[in-house]
Amino acid sequence: MERDPFVVVGGDAAGLSAASKFRRETNRDVVVFERGQWVSYAHCGLPYFVEGSVDRLTDLLSLSPSDIAERGIDLRRGHEVVAVDPAARTVTVDAGDERFDQPYSELLVATGARATTGDFDASLDGVFTIHGLDSAAALDAYLTAPDAYDPARLGDGPVDEARVTHNAALDPPTRAAIVGGGYVGVEMAEALTARGVAVHLFQRSGHVLQPFGAAVAERVEPHLTERGVTVHTDATVDRLVGDERIEAIVADGERFPVELAVLGVGVRPNTAVLDGTGVARGPNGAIRTDAYGRTSLPAVHAAGDVATARHAVTGTETWIPLGLTANRAGRAVGATVAGDPTPVGDVAGTAVVKAFEMECGRVGIVDEAAAADAGFDPVSETITAGSRSGYYPGGDETTVTLVADRTTGRVLGGAIAGRDRAAIRVDTLATAIEADLTVAELERLDLAYAPPFSPVWDPVLVAAKVVTGKL
The missing domain is CATH 3.50.50.60 (FAD/NAD(P)-binding domain)
Known part of the structure; x- marks a missing residue:
């Protein structure tokens, strides 16, 4: 009797690493559901596209849909998994024009993380989070004068054309506020400076790049200042000001006029697909997994930015969303589901960042x-x-x-x-x-x-x- 397919929810690092490894090890069917249109892209490259170091948006793609199909993977874009029934071993899929239940033999949840906006109004024109190719495409268009925008920058991918067109029609900003001095904040400070924008960088704690420690910040902060970035530490951004388009931010009671705000205030795991299942959770609400990426639910795995891992130093459960760990964990789960039990590996939070x-x-x-x-x-x-x-x-x-x-x-x-x-x-x-x-x-x-x-x-x-x- 033919088994139900291995079902993967999420078509990026962990999900496609798992599906690819699974297909290399077995001839069984694997179905990948991706709610959006973009798959297999380099999230960490987004600031460098905005900066102009990357010529086309589609240069950030690792695999095209045709590449994925050649690997024997049944990729279905525009298909959102909205519920999981662990007892029946089915997922409910919303494909826009239809809704159906898909049986699975084993399931991998690889839904990643989402950018948070805190208490800020991110609906204003000129307010961006740098998370996903469409956000980078829209910001690139916003930074370009309407008569100078080149649509060839997008390549031939499934970009949100309405969003790009809207932002390309607006006058480009000359002043920007970056809220958050972490990875995204520091990288975007460099990118926006390269685009000729005056940058104010606001960090709530005493120094930028908090996970790197004070000694690193003591090298980075003066260097940012030398390159024209105005760094504000121990600074709390109170609110964004504007009607339809951002006009200013208010930090510690002081008003800073800007036409662009980049929110880099953090990410949270996308766990909603398992709501109501009783799945065990760990730090930051991430899905708790064991050494092999297995969750507390039968035949359900989780990997990547949605899942916990074991810390290599403390041996305790942690949540550290980074690219290599997502790819590595996905590959391990693919091998395990194919019949070769493979640990996902510990994480040590190894990270690098460039500031000019x-x-x-x-x-x-x-x-x-x-x-x-x-x-x-x-x-x-x-x-x-x-x-x-x-x-x-x-x-x-x-x-x-x-x-x-x-x-x-x-x-x-x-x-x-x-x-x-x-x-x-x-x-x-x-x-x-x-x-x-x-x-x-x-x-x-x-x-x-x-x-x-x-x-x-x-x-x-x-x-x-x-x-x-x-x-």
Whole structure:
């Protein structure tokens, strides 16, 4: 008897990674339901399209619908899964002109996350969240003078043409407010500056890039200022002002005239499809999963930005929405459903971000208070060392913060900032965390050395030496 298909809800990183791996391992049917029209795209590339570094919107696509079909995947765009019946093993699908129930043998929920807008009115013209290709296309059109807009920038994808046309007809902004100094905020500050817009960046806490720690912010904030961005920290944005189009924002009682506001205040997991099923939830309401991406419901998996994972340092449940973890978890679930049980892997929150010429990386637990809350006795040191041999041109000071546990010597986390290949050095720390290395073992790693690439003692090794001495 032929089994019901493996059903995937969501046609982006986790969902299509799962479907692709499943089809490589088995001849069984897999159906992917995607409520929108865009599939398999590089969300992290959106600021660079807005900036102009990416020529066409469709350059951000990883797989086209025809590529997906060639893999034997039944992709159905414009099909929204609105309910799941775990007992009957069916999903209810709204296809616009019809609604039907689709049986499944196993189900993967890979619905990702959505941008939040807080208490702000995001319906005003000139107010954007950077989440999805249509939002980037609309902002690109808004930034361009009506007589200069080039529709060829869109490529040939299923763009929301009405939204683009509306924004392309408006006069372009000269002043912008970015609400939130996280990844999106910092990247968009660079993108908008490149488009000739004066930028005010507002961050509610004491420094930008909060997960990277104060030492990184102390390198980034002056660099943003040097490049013309006005940085406001410890600043609360009270409201957006405007009738049909944004005219100003009010922060701590002060009015700032702007014609553009980018809201980068966070994301939340898209879990509504499992509402009413009694599925177990974890941090931020994300769907709780085990080591294999299985939820508390029979034959139902979750992966990507909608799901929890195990933290590599603390061993506890966490929710860290990042691109690699979504792709990796989806691939693992696809293998598991095909018959090869594969763990989704732990997450360490490894992340990098670019702020003009400044590169930043972070991994694990960077904040000492957070490490103490997790039960460790943290020791933290920040050092500055050259990125290359001092006599070789092109080097820059690299700042490294390294956090270890006093009791065990174990590496708990770290952060890096600098202008010469600094961000990629965080991978050494990520590997140390995954391997449960002590800081003394990290110090003894045989890292590559040649004057164009590194000094004899790489900045990561210098940090390890200093922390080892303190321990």
